[in-house]
Amino acid sequence: MTEADAPTRPPLVTLTGVAKTYGNGTVALAGVDATIKQGDFVSLVGPSGCGKSTLLRIVAGLIGPSAGDVRWHTTDGARPADVGFVFQDATLMPWASVLDNVFLPLKLRGIARDKARPQLMEALARVGLADFAGAFPRELSGGMKMRVSLARALVTQPPVLLMDEPFAALDEFTREKLDDDLLELWRSQRWTVIFVTHSIYESVYLSERVLVMGARPGRILGEVVIDAPHPRGPAFRRSHDYVDHCAAVSAALREGVAT
Amino acid sequence: MNGEDKALPRAMRVVVPVLVGVVFIAIWEALVRLGNVPPFVLPAPSAIWTSLVLNFGSLMASLWVTLRVTLAAFLLAIVGGIGLAILFSQSRRIEMALFPYAVILQVTPVVAIAPLILIWVGYDRIELALLILAWIVAFFPILSNTTLGLRSADHNLRDLFRLYGAGRWQVLTELQLPSALPYILAGMKISGGLALIGAVVAEFVAGSGTGTGLAWRIVEAGYRLDIPRMFAALFLLSGLGIAIFFSLTWAEHLLLRRWHESAVRREF
Ligand SMILES: Nc1ncnc2c1ncn2[C@@H]1O[C@H](COP(=O)(O)OP(=O)(O)OP(=O)(O)O)[C@@H](O)[C@H]1O
Ligand SMILES: [Mg+2]
Numbered sequence: 001m002t003e004a005d006a007p008t009r010p011p012l013v014t015l016t017g018v019a020k021t022y023g024n025g026t027v028a029l030a031g032v033d034a035t036i037k038q039g040d041f042v043s044l045v046g047p048s049g050c051g052k053s054t055l056l057r058i059v060a061g062l063i064g065p066s067a068g069d070v071r072w073h074t075t076d077g078a079r080p081a082d083v084g085f086v087f088q089d090a091t092l093m094p095w096a097s098v099l100d101n102v103f104l105p106l107k108l109r110g111i112a113r114d115k116a117r118p119q120l121m122e123a124l125a126r127v128g129l130a131d132f133a134g135a136f137p138r139e140l141s142g143g144m145k146m147r148v149s150l151a152r153a154l155v156t157q158p159p160v161l162l163m164d165e166p167f168a169a170l171d172e173f174t175r176e177k178l179d180d181d182l183l184e185l186w187r188s189q190r191w192t193v194i195f196v197t198h199s200i201y202e203s204v205y206l207s208e209r210v211l212v213m214g215a216r217p218g219r220i221l222g223e224v225v226i227d228a229p230h231p232r233g234p235a236f237r238r239s240h241d242y243v244d245h246c247a248a249v250s251a252a253l254r255e256g257v258a259t
Numbered sequence: 260m261n262g263e264d265k266a267l268p269r270a271m272r273v274v275v276p277v278l279v280g281v282v283f284i285a286i287w288e289a290l291v292r293l294g295n296v297p298p299f300v301l302p303a304p305s306a307i308w309t310s311l312v313l314n315f316g317s318l319m320a321s322l323w324v325t326l327r328v329t330l331a332a333f334l335l336a337i338v339g340g341i342g343l344a345i346l347f348s349q350s351r352r353i354e355m356a357l358f359p360y361a362v363i364l365q366v367t368p369v370v371a372i373a374p375l376i377l378i379w380v381g382y383d384r385i386e387l388a389l390l391i392l393a394w395i396v397a398f399f400p401i402l403s404n405t406t407l408g409l410r411s412a413d414h415n416l417r418d419l420f421r422l423y424g425a426g427r428w429q430v431l432t433e434l435q436l437p438s439a440l441p442y443i444l445a446g447m448k449i450s451g452g453l454a455l456i457g458a459v460v461a462e463f464v465a466g467s468g469t470g471t472g473l474a475w476r477i478v479e480a481g482y483r484l485d486i487p488r489m490f491a492a493l494f495l496l497s498g499l500g501i502a503i504f505f506s507l508t509w510a511e512h513l514l515l516r517r518w519h520e521s522a523v524r525r526e527f
Contacts, residue, residue: 062418085422091415094518095437107433108423136518 009037010073012160012192013059017068020054020218028054030217031068041186041193043203043210045249051218052196053088056162059194060085084158086166088196090145092137092152098124099133102152123151126181128174143170150178154185161186161193168198179206180233187230200253204245205232212252222252302487307494310487318476318488322495325458325473328386329499332393333454337447339394340401348409348435349427365399369457373464382465389461389472396457397450404446408439441519444511451503459496473499 013036020029028051036042036059044052057063058070061079072079092101100107102123106116124130127147137145146169153161167175183206186193197203203210210224226245228236236242284304290296291303298306311318343361347354373392380388412434420430462474473492480489515522 057418060422062422081424083422085419087415087419089415091413091419093416093434093437095440104419104433105423108420108425108429138518138520138523 009039011035012038012040012073013079014071014073015055015059015068016071018055018058018065018070019067020051020058020063021066027217029058029065030219032218032220034211034220036192036194039190039192040209041183041195041207043207044194044196044213045198045200045203045210045253046213046218046221047215047253048198050213050215052213053164054218055213056164056194056196060162080160082156082158082160084153084156084161084163086149086153086161086163088164088168090137090142090149092145092148094137096136097133098129098135098137098140098148101137101148102155104152105156119155123155124148126154127151127178143174146170147174147178157189159189159191161191163193164196165198166195167202175202182206183230183232200246200249201237204242204249205237210245210249212249214253214255221255224248224252299484299486302490306487307490310485311491311494314488314491318473318491318495321471321473321476321492322499324386324471325455325462325496326499328389328393328458328461328472329455329503332390332397332457333451333503335390335394336397336401336450336454340398340446340450341405341443344402344405344409344439345431347406348431354406361399361402364395369396369460370464373461377465385465389458389465392461392464393454393457396460397454400449400453401443401446404442404449405439408442409435411442412438441515441521444507444514448504448507448511451507452500455496455500455503 015032015034018029018032019027021027032055044055046052054063058065060083061070071077074080093104096104099120102120103113103116106119107113121130121133124133127150129144129147129151132140132144137148140148146166150166153163167178170178179202182193185191193206195203195206204224204226207226210226212221212224213219214221224245228239228241228245288304291301296303302310343357347358369392372395376391377385377388380391382388409431416434416438417430420434425433458472459474462472463478466475466478473496476492477489477496480486480492512522517523
């Protein structure tokens with residue numbers, strides 16, 4: 001899992017000339033090319049409204065591109081069935097308890113609740129909500145709801161994880177803890193993660209590669225490779241390497257504003 | 260919040276309206292007595308009470324007829340309204356084809372259809388005719404509310420279900436119906452009252468053919484100028500309407516209190 005074996009990883013999904021114009025005429029994306037390799041941790045950063053969520057939805061197959069195509073390098077050429085998705089808002093079912101919300105992906109697969117219970121409690125414990133299994137979404141804070149949504153995405157142990165600013169609503173402390181948990185999971189499970197964030201620091205801390213996007217029209221301005229070794233910890237956050245990478249991402253973003 | 264703070268306004272919500280009612284009845288009684296108003300113009304509450312007691316048997320039998328028709332029409336409206344709405348949600352084409360007719364059924368005044376239905380069904384099966392008429396009035400609010408509710412499921416949640424490969428049936432039972440529940444209950448509250456109105460109107464139109472429901476008791480008492488009995492039947496009808504309304508409100512409270520904004524108690 002270091003830069004040494006990175007180039008040898010096979011590609012998982014390739015985007016070529018992906019563009020999206022919404023029904024109301026908004027050009028959200030104009031020609032995005034990118035390749036995500038198996039086991040990659042890729043962050044998307046860019047200003048608000050540049051089409052990060054749109055791109056993630058296209059990768060997930062929730063909306064189709066208006067031009068270009070998304071090619072999965074799976075045996076059947078289709079998106080893997082088991083994809084975890086964390087929406088920008090928590091997107092919980094208000095009528096169901098926290099436990100039942102996390103249970104949803106398993107329930108839809110026909111797994112019985114009693115059998116799933118240990119798995120559910122583990123997922124809740126991972127996000128620090130084991131004591132809130134019986135609570136309803138409206139009884140939780142915004143950050144707690146987001147963590148439920150995270151637990152739901154993780155409960156199936158998906159090999160591909162798409163996350164849309166999952167930690168944006170959290171305090172710095174919780175955020176750093178969940179960042180570390182996510183990295184740990186990613187390292188041990190060899191998942192592929194596409195992670196949308198507003199935070200340059202978070203993107204550098206987590207990813208192998210940061211794709212920098214620009215707005216109007218949405219496109220990819222450049223890529224910053226973060227070749228720091230894993231496991232990363234607090235020491236990495238204080239290293240020169242880290243600061244240099246942050247500066248590089250920041251510069252790439254500014255370039256987008258200037259042009 | 261301490262217990263007293265909560266208990267006080269709660270009790271007041273019952274006590275105040277009851278008190279108003281008692282004062283109103285007292286003034287009514289006093290006016291009729293002091294003003295020597297003849298009972299065929301306005302009977303005193305005591306006279307209405309006496310009439311209610313004297314005619315208890317026949318009035319209760321009539322109440323039972325009206326109640327039976329109303330409840331049956333209401334239940335069938337729930338089944339038909341929700342069932343049709345589910346059908347519509349599964350196929351836009353079916354909705355396109357049938358919805359206009361549901362609207363026509365709704366906008367045509369029931370009084371105008373009543374004679375036709377009565378003839379078709381026949382006076383020997385009068386209760387069935389009443390049932391059909393009450394159903395026509397009651398089912399539309401449930402249909403239109405459920406249709407709206409099934410459509411109003413959160414789009415991101417829909418996407419999530421799709422992402423996890425949920426089938427149509429799962430989307431319906433796990434997502435659309437729970438999302439629609441508040442809408443369905445609101446429709447049922449309207450529809451419960453309408454079922455009663457439909458039953459009463461149908462009885463009026465059917466006239467002496469029914470001879471048994473509460474509405475017919477009112478007409479009959481009117482012919483005989485037995486105004487106290489008319490009021491007695493009227494009060495029973497209102498009571499029935501109130502009972503239906505409050506049971507539905509209570510059901511709504513029970514079903515929604517944990518999660519829906521309309522039912523949860525606000526913290527201050
Ligand atoms: N359903 C939609 N219909 C029409 N336009 C849309 C829709 N969704 C997004 N857009 C537009 O597409 C553009 C990109 O939106 P998108 O949500 O992908 O941005 P984003 O990069 O995720 O922004 P943020 O960081 O604020 O979440 C915006 O200009 C937005 O107005
Ligand atoms: Mg977004």
